[in-house]
Amino acid sequence: MVRLPRNGAFFAQPGGIKLRRGDTAKPDLHSLRTTQTTRFKRRDAMRIALLLLLTGIANLAQAQDARWIDLTHDLSSEAVFWPTAEGFQLTTDAEGMTDAGYYYSAYSFCTAEHGGTHVDAPVHFAEGKHHVNEIPLDQLIGDAVVIDVSAMVNDNRNHQVSVADLSAWEQKHGAIPTHSIVLLRTGFAQYWPDAERYLGTALKGSEGVAALSFPGLSAEAATWLVEQRHIKSVGIDTASIDYGKSKNYAAHVALMTHNVPAFENVANLDQLPATGAYVIALPIKIRGGSGGPLRIIARVGQ
Numbered sequence: 001m002v003r004l005p006r007n008g009a010f011f012a013q014p015g016g017i018k019l020r021r022g023d024t025a026k027p028d029l030h031s032l033r034t035t036q037t038t039r040f041k042r043r044d045a046m047r048i049a050l051l052l053l054l055t056g057i058a059n060l061a062q063a064q065d066a067r068w069i070d071l072t073h074d075l076s077s078e079a080v081f082w083p084t085a086e087g088f089q090l091t092t093d094a095e096g097m098t099d100a101g102y103y104y105s106a107y108s109f110c111t112a113e114h115g116g117t118h119v120d121a122p123v124h125f126a127e128g129k130h131h132v133n134e135i136p137l138d139q140l141i142g143d144a145v146v147i148d149v150s151a152m153v154n155d156n157r158n159h160q161v162s163v164a165d166l167s168a169w170e171q172k173h174g175a176i177p178t179h180s181i182v183l184l185r186t187g188f189a190q191y192w193p194d195a196e197r198y199l200g201t202a203l204k205g206s207e208g209v210a211a212l213s214f215p216g217l218s219a220e221a222a223t224w225l226v227e228q229r230h231i232k233s234v235g236i237d238t239a240s241i242d243y244g245k246s247k248n249y250a251a252h253v254a255l256m257t258h259n260v261p262a263f264e265n266v267a268n269l270d271q272l273p274a275t276g277a278y279v280i281a282l283p284i285k286i287r288g289g290s291g292g293p294l295r296i297i298a299r300v301g302q
């Protein structure tokens with residue numbers, strides 16, 4: 001940031017008014033002052049112009065620093081889905097040169113709502129709350145904080161992010177601002193799309209659910225974020241906002257009874273700063289859906 005000097009700084013060295021030795025007549029102070037003022041004005045104008053130019057260059061440099069980060073995994077047959085859900089399927093309806101001489105491709109897709117990078121709409125775990133098409137845009141767009149718990153997760157892959165973890169983050173970075181989008185970085189995105197490592201199991205069905213093992217947000221911390229920090233939404237780089245071993249999905253319930261949506265299977269959180277990212281998370285707009293595929297991106301820098 002370039003700071004303009006205080007006005008007075010330009011007038012520190014007026015100079016330029018001299019009387020010759022032997023002059024007896026008093027100088028014409030009025031005309032001297034006028035000359036001075038004109039000269040200072042011209043000098044000030046040049047200095048201000050230079051400062052504005054430098055400010056412009058600095059802003060341009062910062063603007064070039066700013067960039068968009070894609071926080072979305074590709075949706076494909078490799079994408080990780082919940083053990084009880086079918087994976088993503090893309091089938092080819094047309095692909096190739098037509099008889100009319102132009103290329104044409106079109107596909108159909110079939111997917112469960114809750115697979116790949118996706119949003120859980122509040123109605124997923126709270127009756128009467130927002131369906132995916134009803135989530136206010138304001139809850140999907142805004143300033144984000146990234147809470148890195150990867151160190152704790154390294155020690156325990158079933159770690160649940162606690163209120164103490166959030167407080168420790170706040171000690172370093174200041175209070176989580178009201179109406180933030182809170183993104184939890186466990187480091188599990190590095191295992192994507194290897195279900196065995198990412199989910200803790202490659203098994204499908206109820207056997208797979210029983211063997212799930214990955215970190216998540218504790219119910220207490222979810223309640224704290226909603227009630228004490230009034231967050232817009234929350235995201236995590238695992239398959240579920242609740243940890244894999246959860247039986248009652250208490251973090252989902254705590255968030256969603258307050259109409260707070262959750263983004264799951266978020267990618268590339270290691271590329272975001274702890275504060276200062278701006279997130280846009282726009283899901284597919286299925287009327288009456290409980291969630292769906294999400295394109296989530298973040299702008300970092302100025």
Ligand SMILES: [Zn+2]
Nearest residue numbers: 114119120264
């Ligand atoms: Zn989900």
